[in-house]
Amino acid sequence: MTLLEVGNLSVSFHGVRAVSDVSLTVARGESVAxxxxxGAGKSTVARVVAGLTVPVAGSVTFDGVDILGIRGRAARSMRRDIHLVFQDPYASLPPSMTVAEIVAEPMVIHRIGAKSTRRDAVVAALESVNLLPAERYLGRYPHELSGGERQRVAFARAVIAGPKLILADEPTSGLDASLRVDIVELMNRLCQDQGIAIVHITHDLALAQRGSDRVVVMQGGRVVESGSVSSVLGSPRHHYTAALVAAAARS
Incomplete structure (x- = not known):
């Protein structure tokens, strides 16, 4: 069943078209790379879906509701159901807040649970992203964590409010090869275990292949090819996709 449907989306910045006529769908619990x-426009599409960028044309339907331009309670509910994980966790995690405060923040904002029960929810969220023992991390600050640990904290914050969709924008950027694989496998497990749909935004085809159900390829603000991982990356039809596959094979 379709959870997210982006239709003929176009975005311009200062008169320059960044995204042109992009359409894509994401099913419930599906992982899409x-x-x-x-400059392909991947992050711009994610920011529109998350309500951070306003398009010049097109539609975004989430869980059966056209979410462009919604306000008030409906907008707050949408922000609970859609969570954007940014590329740089060191920049996106508040440096003056502890891990416990950072992870609990969505519960505070959306008034989820009683204050007395939030600590247990934070511990469970940290455990779900393999930060063990969770109690060891509660009082730490972002600068006291490694890059991989910070990204796991970002995912703990993303899942604690029970979202239906996570938009992960280059979540493995800046991590070494083994940590990149760990983070991608973490995303896949969250997708499978908690039924969360994930859009994994990446330029790394090797990571896109790990556990994704489908691949959507963008070039110059447009979707040039989409389909199953095996069909798109195994037998690319568009010359740009073929060039990406060839470059990945050489690296």
Whole structure:
């Protein structure tokens, strides 16, 4: 069943078209890799879905509701159901807050649970992203964590409010190869265990192949190819996709 449907989306910045006529769908609990080089428009699409960027044309339907332009309680509910994990966790995690405060923040904002029960929810969220023992991390600050640990905290914050969709924007950027694989496998497990749909935005085809159900390839602000991982990356039809696959094979 379709959870997210983006239809003919176009976005311009200062008169320059960044995204042109993009359409894609994401089913409930599905993992979709949105791939392409720098400037392809991947992050812009994610920011529109998350309500951070306003398009010039198109539609975004989430869970059966057209979410563009919604306000008030409906907008707050949408922000609970859609969570964006940014590329740089060191920049996106408040440096003056402890891990416990950072992870609990969505519960505070959306008034989820009693204050007395939130600590247990934070511990459970940290355990779900393999930060063990969770109690060891509660009082730490972002600067006291490694890059991989910070990204896991970002995912703990993303899942604690029970979202239906996570938009992960280059979540493995800056991590070494083994940690990149760990984070991607973490995303896949969250998708499977908690039924969360995930859009994994990346330029790394090797990571896109790990556990994704489908791949959407963007170039120059447009979708040039989409389909199953095996069909798109195994037998690419578009020359740009073929070039990405060839470049990945050489690296």
């Amino acid at each position: 949105l791939v392409g080089g720098s």
